Amino acid sequence: MSRSESDSKSDSSPKHLQYCDRPEWSDVVPIEQDDGPNAVVKIAYSEAFRDTFDCLYEELAFVGRMIESNPKNYQFWEHRRLIVEISGHSSNELSFIASIIKLDSKNYHAWQYRQWVLKTYVLWSDELQYVDHLLQEDIRNNSAWNQCYFVIAHTTGFKDDIIERELGYVEKRIELCPDNESAWNYLRGIARLLLASLTDQRIWNFCRDSYENNFLKDDFNSQQ
Amino acid sequence: MNLLRNQDSSSIDDRKPSSLNDGFKFSLHSKYFSRCLTILPSHTSSLDNSRVTVAFYSIAGLDILRALPLSLPYPATELISWIYSLQSITDSNVCGFRGSSCAISLRTTPNPYDHTHITMTMTALLSLLLLGDNFENVQRDKIASSLARLQLPTGAFLPTVLSTESDLRFVYCACVVAFILNNWSGINKDACTNFILQCQTYEYAFGQVPGAEAHGGSTFCAVAALSLMGRLKDFEHQDDLVRWCLQRQTEGFNGRPSKADDSCYSWWIGATLKLCKKENLINFDENQKFLHATESQETGGFSKLPDSSADPLHSYLSLASLSLIYHENLKPIHPALIISMDSVERLETMLHAKWSR
Numbered sequence: 001m002s003r004s005e006s007d008s009k010s011d012s013s014p015k016h017l018q019y020c021d022r023p024e025w026s027d028v029v030p031i032e033q034d035d036g037p038n039a040v041v042k043i044a045y046s047e048a049f050r051d052t053f054d055c056l057y058e059e060l061a062f063v064g065r066m067i068e069s070n071p072k073n074y075q076f077w078e079h080r081r082l083i084v085e086i087s088g089h090s091s092n093e094l095s096f097i098a099s100i101i102k103l104d105s106k107n108y109h110a111w112q113y114r115q116w117v118l119k120t121y122v123l124w125s126d127e128l129q130y131v132d133h134l135l136q137e138d139i140r141n142n143s144a145w146n147q148c149y150f151v152i153a154h155t156t157g158f159k160d161d162i163i164e165r166e167l168g169y170v171e172k173r174i175e176l177c178p179d180n181e182s183a184w185n186y187l188r189g190i191a192r193l194l195l196a197s198l199t200d201q202r203i204w205n206f207c208r209d210s211y212e213n214n215f216l217k218d219d220f221n222s223q224q
Numbered sequence: 225m226n227l228l229r230n231q232d233s234s235s236i237d238d239r240k241p242s243s244l245n246d247g248f249k250f251s252l253h254s255k256y257f258s259r260c261l262t263i264l265p266s267h268t269s270s271l272d273n274s275r276v277t278v279a280f281y282s283i284a285g286l287d288i289l290r291a292l293p294l295s296l297p298y299p300a301t302e303l304i305s306w307i308y309s310l311q312s313i314t315d316s317n318v319c320g321f322r323g324s325s326c327a328i329s330l331r332t333t334p335n336p337y338d339h340t341h342i343t344m345t346m347t348a349l350l351s352l353l354l355l356g357d358n359f360e361n362v363q364r365d366k367i368a369s370s371l372a373r374l375q376l377p378t379g380a381f382l383p384t385v386l387s388t389e390s391d392l393r394f395v396y397c398a399c400v401v402a403f404i405l406n407n408w409s410g411i412n413k414d415a416c417t418n419f420i421l422q423c424q425t426y427e428y429a430f431g432q433v434p435g436a437e438a439h440g441g442s443t444f445c446a447v448a449a450l451s452l453m454g455r456l457k458d459f460e461h462q463d464d465l466v467r468w469c470l471q472r473q474t475e476g477f478n479g480r481p482s483k484a485d486d487s488c489y490s491w492w493i494g495a496t497l498k499l500c501k502k503e504n505l506i507n508f509d510e511n512q513k514f515l516h517a518t519e520s521q522e523t524g525g526f527s528k529l530p531d532s533s534a535d536p537l538h539s540y541l542s543l544a545s546l547s548l549i550y551h552e553n554l555k556p557i558h559p560a561l562i563i564s565m566d567s568v569e570r571l572e573t574m575l576h577a578k579w580s581r
Binding site: 074078081082106108111112115140141142143146147149150153154181182185186188189190192 | 388389425426427431432433435436437438439464468471480481482483
């Protein structure tokens with residue numbers, strides 16, 4: 001089937017032929033919308049609307065399969081974003097993206113799309129928990145550290161108490177794994193927000209202790 | 225700590241230049257690029273709609289190896305007329321180049337999906353320049369004004385009018401096109417600069433779009449675009465960016481923390497450091513060691529990772545990275561335009577001078 005035949009302009013013409021009746025779409029099995037048993041604010045969709053949307057769901061499922069086999073092809077991600085934008089069918093997106101991130105926790109396209117979904121559909125509530133879960137799996141996952149910053153910047157903002165909380169969070173993780181560039185970069189990033197300098201006493205003490213406990217000792221030992 | 229191993233009190237010029245004996249198989253690489261200009265294997269079919277980029281890497285590869293026009297598999301005039309056949313002048317609103325003829329079925333009936341693409345326009349123009357063309361058949365004014373149709377209110381650029389994507393890649397391409405044409409009338413530089421600066425993250429490098437993770441490729445696009453616009457002074461924390469870039473080197477370079485080395489980052493990060501005038505902090509010996517591991521001994525060319533197969537992009541960018549410091553076998557390279565310095569000189573002294581008369 002030629003997927004490029006869906007010229008949207010023809011939809012509005014009086015002679016609009018439904019997709020389900022077009023020979024070139026005969027191999028597309030439309031997926032009907034599932035509103036659940038007790039749907040509220042139901043809409044009496046027109047035939048043409050239902051026809052088009054059922055095909056969009058099929059398209060969403062199709063592009064999902066394409067992404068699973070080509071997770072680094074950015075055109076597929078962009079196509080998926082467009083279908084979700086047009087259909088508004090966003091409720092499965094975070095779990096779909098999570099399934100792709102599970103295959104490669106640093107997939108740039110997946111993270112970029114995830115940020116778009118979070119922002120567009122205001123789905124922030126569980127995101128820091130998700131990030132924490134990923135950091136428990138891999139404390140060096142820089143994409144997760146970046147996401148942590150992204151979520152805070154778009155929700156609570158870096159107010160003083162949030163900065164304190166985040167300093168505690170990142171310090172604990174540096175103690176667990178002192179040579180982790182991602183955590184140090186995160187610390188530098190939020191330290192700058194705090195004072196526009198790195199001379200804050202708390203951070204200074206933390207860095208000195210960390211240096212003395214980890215790096216100085218290592219240097220000293222390796223020289224013996 | 226071994227990043228600074230190469231540093232001593234002598235200046236870069238005093239250092240031993242990379243010599244003929246650094247072991248790279250340069251003549252084999254010429255053959256590789258020459259072959260890429262003729263035919264590619266079937267597994268590369270996903271490149272079909274961007275074939276002009278492959279032509280660019282190959283032509284630029286031969287140029288930097290000082291093998292132009294001698295090693296071209298076709299006369300330069302033939303290549304030039306193929307590139308011109310990709311120029312789309314039918315659409316008066318958006319003029320530029322397509323990546324190939326793959327979306328053209330019948331030339332008499334225009335296909336709505338047959339569009340010019342900003343990356344293809346950029347690589348087509350760069351290729352014409354390298355082949356010695358005088359741009360007389362380039363729709364210079366139309367292409368320059370088309371850029372305005374592709375710039376969004378955010379300052380970012382779309383690659384084509386039909387597209388919904390916009391990020392630093394296309395910002396960079398737009399700036400290269402305007403620079404080559406010496407015509408910035410289609411670009412709102414303030415908006416563009418503003419978009420770029422919004423992509424700078426808490427790591428002080430740049431992500432593809434605002435909020436996205438800092439990334440070696442986007443960082444090059446950001447810094448090179450600022451440099452081409454003459455706006456490099458506009459961004460703060462350059463020292464922090466340099467620090468992030470230096471952290472990217474292990475042996476070769478990676479594009480993000482805790483990722484594996486990949487030969488293309490030897491260029492993206494190396495060139496970013498050069499644009500910040502800090503290339504003397506690169507450990508070039510270690511970089512060479514990594515690029516040796518990605519060099520294809522049988523076919524020529526370089527691959528992304530050690531022991532995999534070569535491709536035109538990684539082949540060209542690996543050589544480009546080697547030429548960031550003086551190299552006997554390679555022409556010096558322009559760190560923002562990714563072509564030889566002498567061709568940029570020809571662009572400025574011959575073409576730009578002629579156009580401004």
